[in-house]
Amino acid sequence: MKKLLRLITAVALSLGIVSGAALPQEIIPAAPQNVAYAKSYPIKVVSSHLSLHRGNVAYVTIKGKPRARGTISVVYKSGRSKAKGLQAKVSNKSGIITWSWLVGGNTTKKTYTIHVSLGGRTKPLKLHVK
Numbered sequence: 001m002k003k004l005l006r007l008i009t010a011v012a013l014s015l016g017i018v019s020g021a022a023l024p025q026e027i028i029p030a031a032p033q034n035v036a037y038a039k040s041y042p043i044k045v046v047s048s049h050l051s052l053h054r055g056n057v058a059y060v061t062i063k064g065k066p067r068a069r070g071t072i073s074v075v076y077k078s079g080r081s082k083a084k085g086l087q088a089k090v091s092n093k094s095g096i097i098t099w100s101w102l103v104g105g106n107t108t109k110k111t112y113t114i115h116v117s118l119g120g121r122t123k124p125l126k127l128h129v130k
Helices: 001-012
Strands: 044-049 056-065 069-076 096-101 110-118 121-129
Touching: 001 069, 001 121, 056 121, 069 096
Parallel strands: none
Antiparallel strands: 044 056, 056 096, 069 110, 110 121
């Protein structure tokens, strides 16, 4: 009788008629024990110069996932910055990327939120323009 029940259950499972939730423990397949987990790479700020006067060079160096695509988004009151140096880059084998750019002389004095992204993660940072 147990063999017949197992056969019927196996056929029903393969056809998607029933879920594994109501099956006896001996029929539910066990999860593999040696599952590989992806390594986590949070974004860390290694160094930065993000508090400055207009007309000076700002920079930020981050560390995260090695050999991953990184982007930076700087949006001022007048809109998104197109300054040279803010293009997408690929981190080196240590996971390091540096961006540097000139903050325009007419940039409105205030604190802006910029976003750096690397390997699927994003970190907001503050840029203080004096």
